Amino acid sequence: MSSGFGQELDAVSLARARRGDRAVLEALYARYSRACYTLAMRVLGERAAAEDVVQDVFVRVLSTIRDFRADAPFGAWLKRMTANATIDVLRRNRRFTDEDFESVLATMTDGGGGESAADAWLLLRRLPARARAVLVLHELEGYTHRELAQMFGQSESYSKSILARALKRLDGMMNEAGDRAETNDAV
């Protein structure tokens, strides 16, 4: 379910990136930018805001990769930076507008999901931004409640409570959608 942060980066490329090799840095971006952007989009739901996150993250990567110690995989380091940058945007209390679905649809990469991808996205978009953030980071990116608590600067019970409500709401929406589909079929 990982959105691409799990891709490995070989030691030679990492060493060249640390030395500031621009071609390698660009290749690094090409490899991981979709993962970053997808995470930010799933949480923020707005292309401009998600692109700002990717830009902030990669500018920081370019500035700090020299100091990257490789204690953890590069993807995990990048994912953490992306998650933190995305949460920072949420913390700034930005109000996200519901972006035109058709235009967002244009940036989706169809992983074979087709209509169900669009449906899944529409349901996720109906959750509040913070609930979406906890859901995406916990259920899709694999962060624990302890890690989420640290990222949000809240207690673990905060993260658990947000997630429980988000899941409940998602279940409710899925049931609603299922009922509607059945009704339409019957008609």
Add this chain to the structure above:
Amino acid sequence: MPFDTDALRRRELLSHLPQFDPDPGLWARIDAAHQRQMRERRAAWRWLSAGLAAALVAVVVLPRGTGQRNDEDLASWQRRSQALEREWLARAHAAGDTRLHARLLGIDDRLQAAYDRGAGDAELAPLWKQRIEALDDLIARDDSPMRVVTRL
């Protein structure tokens, strides 16, 4: 153990979530932002270096500059004192207040002694100021007799 159908459906739903590709021009913007940041850092570093250099100059050179200013102050007090003394001698037509003369001579003695032991500006300056005040008083009275004052 019963199946949690909600959890299964949820998992199914989340697995279908789409991925998104950023704008193709984003890398160029990131690269430009990084270059700009590097330029700003270099500029900030230059400013910091210049600031440190200025601070160093201030620490090393300023005390000398302050000394020069003290010298200038002392010299100006000396000049003023000597001008007042010339003015007072030029008048030289009245009987003076002996207490004022004694005060002036006392100051001159202390000044001489200070110079003899190589006193610094901090000690000399107040004596020159006192001498100026004494001469001002003598002139103000305008009745002092001509006396020989130690020329310093």
